[in-house]
Amino acid sequence: MSTTTPTPSELLYRKVRAHGIDFFVSVPCSLLGGVINLLEADRDVVYTPVTREEEGMGILTGAYLAGRRPAIVMQNSGYGTIVNAICSLVGYYRIPTVMLVSHRGSEGEKIEAQVPMGEAVQAVMEASGVRCATVPHPDQLGRVDEGIEWALAEERPVAFLFPFSYWKVADYTPEHR
């Protein structure tokens, strides 16, 4: 990692790795490019891209059953594809998956079609049994510590929403979708 000021992606990635999270899957978002680059470069984690977030939840479940600490890197729209896997797999068998979620449709969104799912996501997560915390700025990354500790102790899934404000400056170029 660089010796200059760490980017929001680096801060997030270090935070999650410090909890022993060692197995990742991802589906891209323009806001997540930095985190995905870090994942691809990290020789100490098992990582694969997946075709769909729902498939990812199945893979994370297998990883947890084998003793790993798994996480998914995804856009909030992906939550719309996984509710059944959350309820009938991860929730039912109590698999503590960590979900690192870029929050499109939050303040600063330029693509209108991202807004409805952006507005719905937190309520849908909570209704499906996922504890959810928003991290609006790197200063609030302590919420990730609390959430991961809770998830591992309770064996429940946890999600962190990272709106545009979190990624400001370093990672985001608005031309990218």
Added chain:
Amino acid sequence: MRRFEATKKVMETIGDELVVCNIGHPSQELFQIRDRPENFYMLGSMGLASSIGLGLAMSQPRKVVVFDGDGSVTMNLGTFATIGRVAPANLVLVVIDNEAYGSTGFQTSFTAGKLDLAGVARAAGIESVTVVDAEDEIVPTMRRVLGEHGPHVVLVKCAAGMPDGVGVIPIDGLAIRDRFMATVRG
């Protein structure tokens, strides 16, 4: 040969492999045929049996055998792309193809029409794809693939239908999980 007979033949070849089984009657039949702590019965999340198996195969060295159904794997065709890409040497995906959604009353599925799942698997980059349509080919095929580096897809062509008297699995999800995790830890 129906799913029940096919499952029984596959299980004759299973030693200490981890087994993940498809939702519904397939898991109920497996429980009746040969329950063991190394069986993970997926009681919900239709479509994700192969994904659970892939996560297991990526995370530990033991061989993983997944029983999937043609209807369920069709719901998660992307799994072939991911298995092809990751190429785990210790994964065997057995697709029981009865050309029907069995658990919900044997409604016709896509493999009864034009869908060629073996072709999909090959096109996704999985090199070892075997189609089996006779009961006595199952044991030699499984012995062969369990002795070679994978990933392997074994598509077993079956008739629709199931025996009477197969019942609901009497242990709950947490018990299934805990004994499975204990045996994986060894």
